[in-house]
Amino acid sequence: MKKAVATKQAPQALGPYSQAVVCGKMVYCSGQIGLDPKTNQLAKEVDQQAKQALHNLKAVLTATGTTPADVVKVTVFMTNIEDFQLVNQIYSQFFVDQQCLPARSAVGVQALPAGALVEIEAIAQKKKGSKSNE
Template sequence: MKKVIATPNAPAALGPYSQAVFANGVLYGSGQVGLNPETGEFAGTTIEAQARQIFRNINAVLTEAGFTPADVVKTTIFLDNVADFATVNGLYEQFFQNSQVLPARSCVEVAQLPAGALIEIEYIATK
């Protein structure tokens, strides 16, 4: 059985998809960009501002589903400029600081992200 997870505390989907789907004990989170859910605008124009907002958005969806960052087992980070990796890595480490086991992770540079985002992060969580 699949259950759609949605919260107004994270940006609404920009297309025909769900913020997250819970199926067979696993939460599959759609890619989050750094949009502020209250304004629908990017949280800022820097990689740091957008990444911080993404982690707030991910946390909101995790909370809605009854999960925490410690339950995340896999992430994929998409950057429009891999030179921003060190900044993102530091914020990533802060977000997962209470996780005994850090998630598996992939990070790739892409040509372009939705709505002109600088970064997008998708995730999978399980209990």
């Protein structure tokens, strides 16, 4: 059985999709961009967008009863693959102190929704007995 998850702590979906879907122990988080959920404004620079996207991702994970430590796979989309090292620095601060870092793909794309420079999606696995915080 699958369950859609939504939180006001992250930007509302820009289209007909869920912020996350929980299916059994797996959590599938839609891509997050650098929109501030309070102002609905996109951060200006790629590093600020990456930080906000990860902050939004954490809010969605929290709403599912998971944390960054539960993430098993991440995909990072960038409109300029030359931003890889800068985004990588921001990313490494998000997954700090983890013995088992998530698998990851980094993909250069032509464009992203709302003019974003970076989008980050994740798959997490719920621990036994964990519940949604919504």
